[in-house]
Amino acid sequence: MEKFRNFFKSFQFKLIAIYVLLLLIATQIIGATFMTTLESQTIQNYNDYLEDRASLLANNAAEILTEPRSDEDGDVQLQIRQEMNDQVNLLFSDINEFVEVVDNNYTIITSHDSDLVGRLNNNIQIYRAMAGYEQAPETFQNPDTGDRTRVIIEKIEGNNDEIIGIAHIRASLEGTYEEVTEISSIFTWSAVIALIITAIIGILLSRTITRPVLDMQKQASRMSEGDFSRQVRVYGSDEIGKLATSFNTLTLSLKEANATTEGERRKLSSVLSHMTDGVIATDELGRIILLNRQAEILLSMSSEEAMGQSLPEILKLSEHLTPSKLYDYSESMILDFSDGDGSYLLEANFSVIRHEDGPITGLITVLHDVTEQEKIAQERREFVANVSHELRTPLTTLKSYMEALEDGALHDQELAPRFLGVAQTETERMIRLVNDLLQLSKMDRDDVRLNKHHYNLIAWLHEVLDRFEMMVKDKNIEFVRKLPTYPVRIEIDRDKMTQVIDNIISNAIKYSPDGGTITVGTDLHEDGATIFVKDEGMGIPRENQHKIFQRFYRVDKARARNLGGTGLGLAIAKEMVEAHGGTIGVSSELRQGTMITIQLPYTSIYEESRWEE
Structure with missing residues (x-):
């Protein structure tokens, strides 16, 4: 079974298949053209034949109907019919043909069906023809049997071109189609026999080509394993024989080249494997032939x-960046190479390998x-851009109002105080921004010192909410x-955590609608x-929730600036909470409000000694 399977995969089978397929295609094209032309021509000839006889019948019938006759010659109608x-x-005279002749009174003069003679013909086609159409x-x-019938209506015209009768002919075309089918069957069987003979001859001839090719294939397999000792047999002096001779010469050349290449490869492998950078070597087609240890680590x-x-596939390059x-x-x-676990960036430099003044052999x-470098650079760029953007707005506003004051608004008793108030507001906004930036800068340098003491969490929250x-x-x-009635002991830097809670509650107030409710509680x-602050504002879209603790990020930028926000409050809150060993998160539904949660570790719930209230 395996032998037959290998035969169908062999070059010999492909050669035979190509040979037979070419003959089959040629036979099909010739047969299709021949049968189409034969059928068309046969049917056309038969139709022309029917039309010629119908025309001849109409002419003869016209002579019979217009010939002068007298009653002395006997029954005139009987003579005409005869x-x-x-x-x-x-x-x-064909049994597949039906003919009837009708006079100008629609009476059937003669018909293959003798029972119809003398009767009226009600065929609509005859009526139309008699009317001159x-x-x-x-x-x-x-529609039931599928039989095809040719119908010819031929007018019989008198001496003055008046219509004196109609010749109605119906002829079955099935006999003609059957003849074409028989010829097609003969042609098909002839083609099948020719294909079988061709396949047998192809098998015999192909062996003279495939035998030496199989020898060379076996030698190529040995060469791929490093065995260059065997020579292929030369069967003749034709092209296949010359190929075998060239193959033997190639074997000797490859044996020498392989020894040289192996030595160079070992040297190159030793150098690359000890480099501290990741190195990838490819062949001229961009396929990887070497990865050093550092490259394995970088690419996992x-x-x-x-x-x-392929190198582009390993490095996940875009499709248009081919090896060439x-x-x-x-x-x-x-x-x-970033994924859900975090960002991961590699810098790649490419260098071509080529022989002197020769083709490229690899890369x-x-x-x-x-x-880390890219992350730091990106954060630096974003930070500078955000700070510039945040400072530009109040500075532009200050400049505009100062110019207005300089141009005369300073002496306007109504405008001057309002303009100065705007200038003061924008100045305070810049001061808050600078103070927030200084505080974040200290946090980035780990320069924040927490002055922790034990406090009653519940009493502290009540004080904040009262304010x-x-x-x-x-x-x-x-x-x-929603606070418990019993005390909860917690160790925090009260000033810094008060700043966190103030920031969160201030945001809740800013975005709460008129008449809204802000819920503050603990779990x-x-x-x-866990401390939670829930408002009834517009909420935060789900895709934006993970960004709200980033620096300068605002969900509604225009409204946040109008309300005096710097975009740094939640970023500072996150840094402060994490400095206390806790976490901060957000839960929000659009148009259903937002809840900020802070989780802090605590010492004991019921121990009340040595607390600082």
């Missing part, structure tokens, strides 16, 4: 997995991990407290206490 029958039997020959197909891939794969295009790529390239790629309730009396905002669990 002569007409003779003409019909003479011209249409041209009736072209038509072919009809019986072993040499065995990478061998033979990388030969001319002289600049460094940043490769992004060397050197990889460096630049994740805010006094501040929002005129804003129609209600505070709901206690084994690891610590």
Whole structure:
């Protein structure tokens, strides 16, 4: 079974298959053309034959109907019918043909069906022809049997071109089609026999080609394993024989080249494997032939997995960057291998390998991990851009109002105070921004020192909420407290955590609607206490929630600036909470409000000694 399977995969089978397929295609084209032409020509000839006889019948019938007759010669109608029958039997003797002749009174003069003679013909086509309408020959197909019939309506004209009768001919075309089918069957069987003979001859002839090719294939397999000792047999002096001779010469040349290449490869492998940078070597087609240890670490891939794969595929390059295009790529390239676990960037430099004044033989790629450098550079760019943007707005406003004051608004008793108030507001905004930036700068340098003491969490939250309730009396905002009645001991830097809670509650007040409710409460669990602040504002879209603790990020930028925000409050809050060993998060539904949660570790719930209230 395996032998037959190998035969169908062999070059011999392909050669035979090509030979037979070419003959089959040629036979099909010739047969299709021949049968189409034969069928068309046969049917056309038969139709022309019917039309010629119909025309001849109409002419003869016209002579019979217009010939002068007298009653002395006997029954005139009987004579006409007898002569007409003779003409019909003479011209249409095939059993598949039906003919009838109708006079100008629509009476059937003669017909293959003798029972119809003397009766009226109600065929609409005959009525139309008698009225002078041209009736072209038509072919009809019986919807039940599929039989095709040719119908010819031929007018019989008198001496003055008046219509004196109609010749109605119906002839079955099935006999003609059957003849064409028989010829097609003969042609098909002839083609099948020719293909079988051709396949047998092809098998015999192909062996003279495939035998030496199989020998060379076996030798090529040995050479791929490093065995260059065997020579292939030369069967003759034809092209195949010359190929075998050349193959033997090639074997000797490869044996010498392989020894030289192996020595050079070992040297190159030793150098690359001890380099501290990731190095990838490819062949001229861009397939990887070498990865040093550092490259395996950077790509998280072993040499065995990478061998033979395409360089663009391994480096996840875009489709248009083929290996040939990388030969001319002289600049460094940043490769992004980031995933859900974090960002991961590599810098790649490409160098072409080629013989002196010769073709390109490969490519060397050197990889460096630049994740941290790029992250720092990106944060620096974003920070500078954000600070510039945040300072530009108040500075522009100050400049505009100062110019207005300089131009005369200073002496306007109504405008001057308002303009100075705006200038003062923008100045305070810049001061807040600078103070926030200084505080974040200290946090980035780990220069923040926490002055931690034990406090009653519940009493501290009540103090904060009492202060805010006094501040929002005129804003129609209600505070709901969900705090336990018993004390909760927690170790925090009170000033810094107060700044965090103030920032979160201030944001809740800013974005709460008129008459809204802000809920502040705590949940206690084994690891610590959770503080939550929930408002009834517009909420934050789900795709933006993970960004709100980034510096300068605002969901609604225009409204946040109008309300005096710097975009740094939540970033500072996050840094402060994490400095206390806690976490901060957000939960929000669009148009259903936002809840900020802070989780802090605590010491004991019921121990009340040595607290600082």
